[in-house]
Amino acid sequence: MRRVMPVLLLSVVISFLAIACDRGPSAKSGGVASIKVVIADYSKDNTRPFWQALSAAYTKQTGVKVDLQVIDWNSIDQQVTTMIQNNQPPDVLNLNSFSSYAKDGLLNSSEDVLSAKTRDDFLAAFARGGEYQGKLYGFPILSSARAFFYNKSLFAKAKIAAPPKTWDEFVKTAQKITALGKGTIGYALPLGPEEAQAEWSIWMWNNGGDWKSGDQWAINSEKNLQTLKFLADLANTHKVTQVNPGKTNRTDGAFQLFKDGKVGMVMGFSPLAKQLDAEGKVDYGVTEMPTNAGAAVTLGVEDYLMAFKKKGNQEAVTKFLDLYYQPENITRWITAEGFLPVTKSGLDQMRSNAKLKPYLDALPNARLVPTTDPAWDKVKLDVQQNIGLAVQPGGNPKQVLDQLQKNATTAGGR
Amino acid sequence: MSGARRALGRAGLSGAGALLALAFLAPYLVMLFTAAKPEVELRVTPPRLTPLVWHWTNFAAVLRDGEFQTWLRVSLVVALASMALVVVAAVPAAYYTARHRFRGRTAFLFLVLVTQMFSPTSLVVGLHREFFELDLINTYTALILTNAAFNLAFAIWILRAFFASIPREIEEAAAVDGCGRLRVLVRIVLPLSRPGLVTAAIFAFIAAWNEYIVALTLMTDPDKKPLTVGVTSYVTAYVQHWNSLFAASIIAIVPVVVLFILIERYLVGGLTAGSVK
Amino acid sequence: MPGPRRTRRATDWQALLWLGPSLLLIGGVVLYPAARLVQASLSQYSVTGLYQGWVGLRNYARLLRQEALVTVAMNTVVWVAVIVVVTVLISLALAQLLDRRFPGRRLVRWALIVPWAASLIVTSKLFVWIYDYYFGILNPVLQSLGVLAQPVDWLGDDSTVMGAMIAVGVFVSLPFTSYVLLAGLQTIPADVYEAARVDGASAWRTYRSVTLPLLRPALLVAAVLNIIYVFNSFPIVWTLNDRNPGFGHDTMITYMYKIAFKSSLRDVGLAAALGVVNVALILVAVIVYLRTVRWREAEA
Numbered sequence: 008m009r010r011v012m013p014v015l016l017l018s019v020v021i022s023f024l025a026i027a028c029d030r031g032p033s034a035k036s037g038g039v040a041s042i043k044v045v046i047a048d049y050s051k052d053n054t055r056p057f058w059q060a061l062s063a064a065y066t067k068q069t070g071v072k073v074d075l076q077v078i079d080w081n082s083i084d085q086q087v088t089t090m091i092q093n094n095q096p097p098d099v100l101n102l103n104s105f106s107s108y109a110k111d112g113l114l115n116s117s118e119d120v121l122s123a124k125t126r127d128d129f130l131a132a133f134a135r136g137g138e139y140q141g142k143l144y145g146f147p148i149l150s151s152a153r154a155f156f157y158n159k160s161l162f163a164k165a166k167i168a169a170p171p172k173t174w175d176e177f178v179k180t181a182q183k184i185t186a187l188g189k190g191t192i193g194y195a196l197p198l199g200p201e202e203a204q205a206e207w208s209i210w211m212w213n214n215g216g217d218w219k220s221g222d223q224w225a226i227n228s229e230k231n232l233q234t235l236k237f238l239a240d241l242a243n244t245h246k247v248t249q250v251n252p253g254k255t256n257r258t259d260g261a262f263q264l265f266k267d268g269k270v271g272m273v274m275g276f277s278p279l280a281k282q283l284d285a286e287g288k289v290d291y292g293v294t295e296m297p298t299n300a301g302a303a304v305t306l307g308v309e310d311y312l313m314a315f316k317k318k319g320n321q322e323a324v325t326k327f328l329d330l331y332y333q334p335e336n337i338t339r340w341i342t343a344e345g346f347l348p349v350t351k352s353g354l355d356q357m358r359s360n361a362k363l364k365p366y367l368d369a370l371p372n373a374r375l376v377p378t379t380d381p382a383w384d385k386v387k388l389d390v391q392q393n394i395g396l397a398v399q400p401g402g403n404p405k406q407v408l409d410q411l412q413k414n415a416t417t418a419g420g421r
Numbered sequence: 422m423s424g425a426r427r428a429l430g431r432a433g434l435s436g437a438g439a440l441l442a443l444a445f446l447a448p449y450l451v452m453l454f455t456a457a458k459p460e461v462e463l464r465v466t467p468p469r470l471t472p473l474v475w476h477w478t479n480f481a482a483v484l485r486d487g488e489f490q491t492w493l494r495v496s497l498v499v500a501l502a503s504m505a506l507v508v509v510a511a512v513p514a515a516y517y518t519a520r521h522r523f524r525g526r527t528a529f530l531f532l533v534l535v536t537q538m539f540s541p542t543s544l545v546v547g548l549h550r551e552f553f554e555l556d557l558i559n560t561y562t563a564l565i566l567t568n569a570a571f572n573l574a575f576a577i578w579i580l581r582a583f584f585a586s587i588p589r590e591i592e593e594a595a596a597v598d599g600c601g602r603l604r605v606l607v608r609i610v611l612p613l614s615r616p617g618l619v620t621a622a623i624f625a626f627i628a629a630w631n632e633y634i635v636a637l638t639l640m641t642d643p644d645k646k647p648l649t650v651g652v653t654s655y656v657t658a659y660v661q662h663w664n665s666l667f668a669a670s671i672i673a674i675v676p677v678v679v680l681f682i683l684i685e686r687y688l689v690g691g692l693t694a695g696s697v698k
Numbered sequence: 699m700p701g702p703r704r705t706r707r708a709t710d711w712q713a714l715l716w717l718g719p720s721l722l723l724i725g726g727v728v729l730y731p732a733a734r735l736v737q738a739s740l741s742q743y744s745v746t747g748l749y750q751g752w753v754g755l756r757n758y759a760r761l762l763r764q765e766a767l768v769t770v771a772m773n774t775v776v777w778v779a780v781i782v783v784v785t786v787l788i789s790l791a792l793a794q795l796l797d798r799r800f801p802g803r804r805l806v807r808w809a810l811i812v813p814w815a816a817s818l819i820v821t822s823k824l825f826v827w828i829y830d831y832y833f834g835i836l837n838p839v840l841q842s843l844g845v846l847a848q849p850v851d852w853l854g855d856d857s858t859v860m861g862a863m864i865a866v867g868v869f870v871s872l873p874f875t876s877y878v879l880l881a882g883l884q885t886i887p888a889d890v891y892e893a894a895r896v897d898g899a900s901a902w903r904t905y906r907s908v909t910l911p912l913l914r915p916a917l918l919v920a921a922v923l924n925i926i927y928v929f930n931s932f933p934i935v936w937t938l939n940d941r942n943p944g945f946g947h948d949t950m951i952t953y954m955y956k957i958a959f960k961s962s963l964r965d966v967g968l969a970a971a972l973g974v975v976n977v978a979l980i981l982v983a984v985i986v987y988l989r990t991v992r993w994r995e996a997e998a
Contacts, residue, residue: 085958088958092738107744111746199942203943250851255941385964388960388962389962394943
């Protein structure tokens with residue numbers, strides 16, 4: 008008893024102290040005493056420090072406290088849904104989709120919470136990508152554009168002179184690299200649930216297909232079926248991809264393999280280039296995607312900031328957003344994370360960075376996925392979960408696309 | 422002759438034991454070796470078990486990380502307090518159920534069992550709402566209460582069996598001497614039930630220390646995240662510091678193992694309802 | 699001995715006092731959210747999580763119509779049954795070993811603690827690392843031992859995922875179960891074994907007719923708790939199955955989570971309905987198990 012009692016007693020004392028000294032947030036969200044800001048965790052080293060500093064500056068400026076929550080991508084969906092389900096949405100949210108929140112009438116539009124100067128500064132394509140029924144609800148926070156990465160050393164070893172420009176050249180290049188043996192992979196194809204819709208978009212567009220035809224979903228068009236079959240062949244017939252591409256994600260799968268020098272070609276983006284430069288292990292080049300239909304098309308992706316409607320918070324939120332959109336602030340963060348600008352002023356400031364040239368040039372012409380359609384949230388998740396099944400051995404591309412099309416057309420109704 | 426055979430038999434058991442220990446430790450040895458690898462050695466082909474360059478500084482780096490220290494502090498406070506609360510709530514309930522018949526006794530025990538069956542994953546949204554309405558989101562209190570409640574069933578189960586096995590005569594003798602029921606409990610019964618108490622307490626501690634999904638949902642404030650949630654930030658979609666993750670994980674395992682070693686001899690006795698001397 | 703009625707009521711009041719803290723905890727932390735869960739299962743929510751009204755039992759009807767439900771249910775049965783049975787069988791042997799005195803016994807017991815001391819998330823991530831096709835240590839080790847000719851994508855190949863996850867499930871369940879059974883073994887008085895030996899029973903016979911029956915209470919605790927814990931287990935399947943699209947290897951718990959937050963369904967009401975169904979299932983499973991065991995006890 009002698010040894011146990013003190014420990015128990017200590018624990019009781021600690022618990023009382025913890026409970027006594029601990030108070031929940033003094034102001035319930037909604038009042039202007041504080042605002043709740045939820046940001047996705049892009050990187051351990053950069054995201055929190057920047058937003059904490061920004062919040063501190065904001066509080067000093069306005070006296071309004073900031074309840075900052077930086078949540079990792081894996082759990083942000085769960086956390087946000089829980090908050091909304093319990094009627095406690097954040098004031099400001101950073102996420103990669105917005106239109107279903109707009110559809111449910113939860114958001115303030117740019118007219119309510121953005122200054123005119125900020126509104127005009129957005130690059131046109133990205134501003135368009137944040138609109139719902141003619142109003143801007145999803146404010147672009149950062150962007151990225153994909154580029155075609157290739158391993159120069161592996162190309163030299165396989166005696167390939169230049170990166171492929173057509174799909175036929177692409178297949179031949181991939182075969183030559185895979186033939187080098189020792190587990191070398193021609194092309195790393197990530198169609199796992201993490202961001203399959205991104206990889207799929209790029210291939211789809213470069214064959215002349217698209218998500219929609221006019222206003223209607225066209226996921227299972229002839230061209231798209233051709234594309235998916237092409238990808239399945241890469242995996243199963245030509246065998247030039249890594250094992251189980253339908254179950255490989257970008258960041259912990261395809262990119263990692265490329266960073267380790269095992270992969271000849273991959274679709275990457277500027278944060279990947281940043282990491283490659285930091286590690287200095289791989290001699291890589293960046294160029295346009297191989298295309299099967301005219302000019303090469305790349306994918307532009309933007310993430311959003313959105314402002315939830317809460318009583319009395321408009322002024323506080325406007326000031327917060329304005330602070331973020333100051334060119335010095337937004338550019339500093341985007342550069343630190345390795346992403347691309349979304350504002351005209353930002354684009355000007357970042358032009359001086361030679362490393363970003365291929366992406367910045369592609370940016371104005373990059374295509375975006377149909378984020379403005381509220382059904383997109385469901386379609387995206389559906390594609391993420393299911394498209395990988397088509398490239399498995401024995402997979403059925405036609406069935407997968409037909410099912411995705413069916414779900415997309417019914418999703419709009421809900 | 423039998424002496425030699427017994428010695429041989431014991432040697433055989435030692436051998437089997439050693440193999441077994443290795444089997445249980447093997448994955449964690451991989452964790453240890455990976456934690457000591459520098460970043461460049463994390464992914465090599467063909468994969469190596471041990472690093473070429475031993476980077477023990479990874480551990481120091483993790484310990485020096487202010488965030489890690491915060492997570493450690495939070496976990497300690499929450500686990501200790503949950504343990505205390507479980508004991509405070511379970512002891513009287515277990516004692517009374519063991520000693521007295523009353524209306525609703527079976528119902529109570531059944532209720533306790535049923536509460537074990539709810540997965541925290543399904544209750545998480547309701548918990549979040551409840552604690553928000555009580556203004557307890559991002560507080561130690563919320564996590565302590567939750568962990569205590571979820572570990573109550575096991576503690577009551579163990580303690581009840583333990584108390585029931587203590588001969589009534591001992592208590593009756595004390596009662597004759599003028600001890601009230603509470604006094605009997607504290608002065609007589611608890612000391613005799615040390616193994617059971619320790620067991621229940623330690624199970625509660627470990628469960629609270631390792632709890633993930635409720636902590637993930639309720640504690641989003643970086644100053645309030647426990648270890649289980651915090652260490653996952655080393656390996657995310659964009660960066661994969663496996664060595665730091667494993668170094669932090671090993672450091673997180675150590676207190677639990679030490680605690681366990683300290684009380685291990687009570688543990689087996691604690692699970693034994695019937696052999697109180 | 700039931701006393702006069704006044705004492706009985708006094709006893710009941712006193713019960714409330716002694717049981718009070720426990721009741722408060724259970725009521726507040728388990729029953730209240732459980733009530734909200736039931737309420738959510740009878741409501742409809744939008745994709746964003748907004749409450750949209752009462753829909754009665756419609757979520758349950760929709761749940762039964764989900765295509766993935768049958769696969770997930772069967773996965774869960776396999777998951778629970780295999781892990782519990784394998785864990786108990788191995789733990790019986792482990793407990794026997796740990797019950798004997800031999801040099802180094804304490805070290806073996808300490809080694810057993812480590813998988814238990816690590817959180818499930820951490821152990822799951824560790825095994826993701828070990829099972830990796832290109833950079834995990836398992837493939838090269840098995841290849842050098844001659845067990846494998848080619849590397850295997852343990853977590854990507856449909857035929858091996860379930861087995862890989864079950865192996866981890868057994869691994870983390872062994873310490874707890876072994877200790878419970880070890881405690882059970884130590885309640886068996888030595889003279890019982892002595893008597894069996896005097897009667898000339900073989901080791902196996904002794905085990906079957908003497909040890910196992912006396913272990914029944916411990917086996918009961920181990921089995922019931924394991925069934926509950928394994929059924930409700932989230933981190934292992936969630937982490938190890940992360941790369942796989944679809945619901946082919948999900949259990950009822952991870953399926954429920956995906957329905958709520960991750961899949962294209964994003965339907966909190968539907969997920970809540972599955973949550974209620976899960977509780978009902980585990981309740982039925984435990985009751986059935988208890989009945990079967992008690993029944994056999996009565997027969998014997």
